[in-house]
Amino acid sequence: VTDPIPTPVRGQRDAVLVLDQRALPHREDYLECRSVEEVAAAIRDLAVRGAPVLGITAAFGVALAAAGAAGRGDGPEEALEQARQAGQTLKATRPTAVNIAWAVDRVLAAATIEGTPSEGDAGDPSRLADVVLAEAERIEREDAEACAAIGAAGAELIPDPANILTHCNTGMLCTGGIGTAQGAILTAHRAGKRVHVWVDETRPVLQGARLTAWELGRLGVPRTLVADGAAGSLMAGGKVDLVLVGADRIAANGDVANKIGTYGLAVLAQHHGIPFYVAAPFSSVDRSTPSGAHIIVEERDPAEVRAPLGVQMASADTPVANPAFDVTPAELVSAIVTEHGVIRSPFQETLRRAGSVRGAA
């Protein structure tokens, strides 16, 4: 089967090609980022978004810096320093998505172990660039594998038939594979289950309307687009069997940071006795964050709210609050699906255990 969704990011030695998701679904343009600053700008300006693919993009960004240093003939120490600085720049772009920091630390660790001057011929900056790029590609490949595993595990939670409510975008555009929450939906659909997806448009950036509705359409999964405010009456009308969303960061206790509006869906799901599931790669679990209270929620440009789609709605002096994420407490989460399977409460314990399994693998 030809994959009908364009790859969100392509890492090369001399460039990171970023699909400009802001132009979707109308145009499929790639930005050619030839510097770390251009990669960082693509992340900050939401040309690329979604926690898993942000990690992949950042990893390719570090690889780009290392290759640039090698190309300029920098010495080995200087090349490593360039890679580290690139990592800092990329970590600073979006504070909530833990995957960026996780991926940056991972490629830098690979560089330090395999590519530093202390390791014989690894003192070659060109070798360092190779190591970082290879590690970034490994992260991408592993993410694809994680998506497949998440999809398989998550699909088991989906009855047949099922009306599924989702929020934001969790598909091929934001991962290295078939997606997280959407990967589970796609897996269930391909297994022959009769799934129908209510797609929240997801203001302010409309990832649901622009990306999820489009991806599901291309993939042949039945879906209906709704304004975010419609979720409550859909549930009250018995039209939602489960809520299934992604995550930007999962704290050690199972609290989940995800796109603004997710928390309201979790409260509504509880009120209506509907399961609320979160699907994410284990790299979204940040065990150094004890609970949701410790998650920094990014406040974005007020223009996203004042001028939706660039059309000025509220006057430029209208005060705006624009938190990009909210935090859903663990007690509202029915289960978390990662590549290690379906994890249930008590999350403090079950996440720790899943992490140990992973560490041992």
Add this chain to the structure above:
Amino acid sequence: VTDPIPTPVRGQRDAVLVLDQRALPHREDYLECRSVEEVAAAIRDLAVRGAPVLGITAAFGVALAAAGAAGRGDGPEEALEQARQAGQTLKATRPTAVNIAWAVDRVLAAATIEGTPSEGDAGDPSRLADVVLAEAERIEREDAEACAAIGAAGAELIPDPANILTHCNTGMLCTGGIGTAQGAILTAHRAGKRVHVWVDETRPVLQGARLTAWELGRLGVPRTLVADGAAGSLMAGGKVDLVLVGADRIAANGDVANKIGTYGLAVLAQHHGIPFYVAAPFSSVDRSTPSGAHIIVEERDPAEVRAPLGVQMASADTPVANPAFDVTPAELVSAIVTEHGVIRSPFQETLRRAGSVRGAA
């Protein structure tokens, strides 16, 4: 004090002037409706919206039809028939707002009692037109008085200081006076209470972003605009003291139909122990509707969701559900504020009693 908000509708013998709220806040244009069809189109296309002012507009629409018949030299029976047909046309525009039917029935009742051939010189079609116009003006005046009374009663529910979350638009643009929910906020503000309003942008038509944020700005009431999905995290963060909204129809048991998204706010308010108040003129109470289950929820044009602000987002073949309203069950409503004061549960009983007081007045 000069009223800084333009009057939403002006009824004349030969025209109904409708402020085109779709152009707000950028332009203050009036549509000159010279036929009932033009008035109906202005209502259907949301040039004018908001339950109370829809009633006023419909009443002026019937008056326009009666004056038209008189101007054409129609006979008295024919003129009355024209007015009745106009009423039918206007009632069909938007099924959820009960105020349209209420106002149409009221001006037609006045016409039948005071303006029909059976009543001596009232057989003059020109007199019929006068009677209908006078009754429409009375409805407008009474709505202004109701708003003042709602404002006074509602302001008592607002602590000092208070962070108030509101949805859609309930101000001067949708009533004949200072507004319903927003009238209460304005009254509290003018009484010196330190109020701050969280304004839901209210997708899909963005009445909050375009109208409420603008009105409150002009009135000097502190406000902050947010995406609809932000309400949950504002409440979780302790930043909301009460929710205060309007109503398009209130059933006999206290169930409330209001702009899509209202029900979700009511569930969130209950979850956080925050009061959820509804403010509306008593004409929004429809005692012939036993409960919310009997309220027809209008399904609007999918383009409102697919192409926000006219910008095509989701492709034209994307399936959309676009219910304009939802129903909040009475058990989630802390109090209903009408011109008869603050009414609390059991609403079946308290609404009936308030109606009797009104009937006797």
